[in-house]
Amino acid sequence: MTMLLLTQAHCAFCEQARAIIDRLATEYDLTVSTLDLATAEGQVRAEAAGMLFAPGVFLDDVPFSYGRLSERKLRRAIERRRAVAGEGGQDSP
Numbered sequence: 001m002t003m004l005l006l007t008q009a010h011c012a013f014c015e016q017a018r019a020i021i022d023r024l025a026t027e028y029d030l031t032v033s034t035l036d037l038a039t040a041e042g043q044v045r046a047e048a049a050g051m052l053f054a055p056g057v058f059l060d061d062v063p064f065s066y067g068r069l070s071e072r073k074l075r076r077a078i079e080r081r082r083a084v085a086g087e088g089g090q091d092s093p
Contacts, residue, residue: 001081003030006046006056006066008037017055017069024071028078 005021007014018034025032035042037054046056049063056066059077 001028001030001078001085002058002060003032004045004056004058004061005032005034006037006042006051006054006058007034008054011054013068014055017057020069020071020074021057024075024078028082030078 003021003025005014005017007018021030021032024030035045037043037046037056045051045058046054046066049056049058049066051063051066053066055069057064057069057074059081064074064077
């Protein structure tokens with residue numbers, strides 16, 4: 001599963017989101033990348049997703065949230081995606 005974090009400088013919520021994502025990345029198989037909202041690519045991604053401010057989070061290139069990140073909501077979304085993908089911790093054939 002891939003996760004993209006849109007950040008901006010001097011953003012306390014961005015730092016909090018990064019800490020949450022780093023913690024979850026140790027529990028789940030997450031590939032995490034970060035993109036500065038001040039870049040042209042960051043602006044395009046945010047505008048296309050309707051993200052009004054940082055931090056912005058994408059799961060598998062799908063907009064998940066922006067603003068203060070809820071660890072509980074993110075964890076539930078990851079668990080749902082894992083269950084759909086058949087990675088729910090059960091033995092795979």
